[in-house]
Amino acid sequence: MQSPFRGLGGLAKRIIPCLDVKDGRTVKGVNFVDLRDAGDPVELAWQYSQQGADELVFLDITATHEKRKTTIEMVKSVARQINIPFTIGGGISELKDAEALLNAGADKISINSAAVRRPQLINELADAFGVQFVVLAVDTKNLPNGDFVHLNGGRIATELQTQHWIKEAEERGTGEILLTSMDKDGTKSGFDNILLKQINEMVSVPVIASGGAGSSQDFIDVFQKTNIDAALAASVFHYGEILIPELKALLKNNQIEIRI
Known part of the structure; x- marks a missing residue:
């Protein structure tokens, strides 16, 4: 029997580790603050590729805030180490930034603050590289009068x-939405x-869930309750609280189509 929990276009669901990078190290915080070290991003990328991750996302979480560009050397190192797709975000504000990352080996680029400040950037990137290259990252927070976008790492x-x-x-040409709940x-x-x-x-492009993963059941719930295409966690x-091979086996046992 075909799984009822399939992504757009009948694609299998994707499991995506996210590596927030600051000063060349992977970090993780709570509600975007109180960061602690989580290891070397290149080493972690290799480990995840071996464990069966479908894709990776690297976000240079202070690149926009500190007016820096994502480290090209890190992208080159990651590209040499892994054979799964990966997305890079942080500090991308013009075509030449994206082109440099693509040339360094990234499969997709993620834009956030720069796109909000100049929405035409989405059109330019989609026209230059194709919609499949452009991921829109959205940091959203629920306020009394609705859900609102936040910029510069939620600041x-x-x-x-x-x-x-x-x-x-979506209308401007983004190929994928990475939606992070700041509350979660x-x-x-x-x-x-x-x-x-x-x-x-509401949209016809793939949606990646981000923010709040704490257990394998959370991944089961997000796929069964929302039918989104991918779930991201850090x-x-x-x-090591959730191991990707075990998570994928559990998802499969719950009739969620997954790449094993």
Whole structure:
């Protein structure tokens, strides 16, 4: 029997470790603050590729804030070590930034703050490299009057309503949405399934869930309750609380189509 929990286009669900990088090290915090070291990003990338991760995401979490560009050398090192797709985000504000990362070996680039400040960037990147290269990262926080986009690693609130922004970004040519719930980030209390389901039903591009993974059951829940395409997590993978082979076996046992 075909699994009812399939992504757009009948693709298998993806499990994606996320490596937040600061000063060349992988870090992890709670609600975007109180960062602690989680290891060398290149070494972790290799380990995840061996464990069966479907993709990886690297986010230079202070690149925009500190007006720095993502480290090209790290991208080259990762590309040499692994054979699974990986996305790089942080400090990308123009075509030449994206081109440098692509040439260094990245498969996709993730944009966030720069796209909000200049939405035309999405069109330019999609036109230059193809929509499949462009991932829109959205850091969202639930406020009394709705869900709103935040910038610079969650430091700056905007008046941009999350659902409106995602729809505009899709129309401009983003190929994938990486949606991070700031309220859930690092709390290990489960993904924001209500918002994720709403967004997934609203757009036709793949949606990646981010923020809140604390147990294998959280991954089962997010796929079954929202039917999103991929689930991303950091600390539960970095610190060995969830092992990817065991997680995938459990998902398969719950009739969730997955790449083993």
